[in-house]
Amino acid sequence: MGSVLHSAASISLSMRSHHCCRLPALGSQSAPSLSRRRWMVKAVESDSNEAKTAVPNKPSEAINGSSFNQLLGIKGAALESNKWKIRLQLTKPVTWPPLVWGVVCGAAASGNFHWSPDDVAKSIVCMIMSGPCLTGYTQTLNDWYDRDIDAINEPYRPIPSGAISENEVITQIWLLLLGGLGLAGLLDVWAGHESPTIFYLALGGSLVSYIYSAPPLKLKQNGWIGNFALGSSYIALPWWAGQSLFGTLTPDIVVLTLLYSIAGLGIAIVNDFKSVEGDRALGLQSLPVAFGPEAAKWICVGAIDITQISIAGYLLGAGKPLYSLALLGLIIPQAFFQFQYFLKDPVKYDVKYQASAQPFLILGLLVTALATSH
Incomplete structure (x- = not known):
């Protein structure tokens, strides 16, 4: 430029x-x-x-950035030369909590989790598989295939800036993938599964992550398909893994969590606003590019809020009014922060919005999980 x-x-x-x-x-x-x-x-x-x-003041943002942001892998990160810190940055630890929480929700929905050392140990291993390993694999892979976009939007990021070499990035991708799949196989053996259910889920999720980021399919080129794939990976897949680990994954739970993944689609759109310039230059049809930032803002909040209201209606119809009311109560602060931050400026306030509103969304997931377990 x-x-x-x-x-x-x-x-x-x-x-x-x-x-x-x-x-x-x-x-x-x-x-x-x-x-x-x-x-x-x-x-x-x-x-x-x-x-x-x-x-644009992008390089000064990096030079004067935060070391804490660098370790979390979020905007405003400081420049770093330590390779291990750079490797951690590529895995974006800030994206792990929703996956870890998804495992908690799946375990709760199974109705078979007990606070025994064995169950706690299994759940921790499942969280490591879902968060640091497979989410870390997904994020590193995505940064690798987004290096041309990042060279436009955020040229100071580790890969486009040359802070980490091509071979080091590819090695990290393979180690995280194989580590996650290995833990999935271990969990199947540990849980006594006749069929390696968790391994299949991990393998399927890894494949979705690959086709989301990599050509020729590169699902992220299509705002609707790509964001739903991302949303289901953050909500449905870890839930399925947690429930399969401690119980049985039923068809109604599969449908319910896939519907909940529409809210995940809304969350995924939040991250598209900061990449509009690069997405447009490279022909990626993210929703802010396809519909314009103003319309995309409302699509985003609509997907998040309408999904949760629909789930609350489902719980009410299933004879669980208290859970339904609890879920509705958690939607109110989300809507407040949408108007307070996101709808004002989705680029300037994206981190503030996600930090303030997302906890209420994931609490709603747990409410839904507990409702389905009874």
Whole structure:
């Protein structure tokens, strides 16, 4: 990305390297008058100031970023040279909690979880499989295939900036994938499954993650399909794993969690707003690109709220009014924070919105899980 501003003196700016402005020598065959020389200097200073305001402040965001944000893998991260910290950043630990919580919800929905050392140990291993391993694999894979987009939107990220090599990234992807699949097989043996249910779920989820990010399918190119695939991976799959570990996964739970994944689709849209520039440049039809940011904001909050209201209606119809009321009560603060942050500016307030509203969404998941277990 670059821009060239022409004035009495030519000023060249490069957004990629962010070098200082170079001012060519000013002069002519005849010595200019003092007033003319002053006029030219003022013109150069004016254009230089305009150029500074036109250049996005992305590198300074990284230079002055937070080390805590870097470890979580979120916006505002500091630049880091330590390879292990960079590897952790690529796995985006901030994305692990929903998967870990999904396992908790599945275990609760099974009705067979007990606070015994064995059950607690199994659930922890399932959380590690779902969070650090398979979500870490998904996030690293996605960053690898998004390196061209990130070179436009966030050129200071680890892969486009060259902070980590190609071989190191590919090795990390394989180790996380094989580690997650290995833990899934271990859990099947531990639970005494005749059929390796958890392994199949982990393998299927890993395949969805691959076709979501990688060509030729690259599901994320289509805003609807890609975001639903992402939403189901965050809500349905870990729930299924937790329930299969301690009980039986039933068809009605499969349908219910897939419906709940529509709310996950809404959550996935939140992350698309910060990548509009790169998505549009590379032809990716995210919903903010396809419908425009204003319409996409309402699609996002509608998917989240309408899904939960529908689930509350289902619980009421199933004769569980207290659970239904509890779920409705958890929707109210989400709607408040949507108006407070997200609908005002989805790019500026995306982290604040998710930090404030998402806890109520995942509490609603647990309410639904407990309702289905009784």
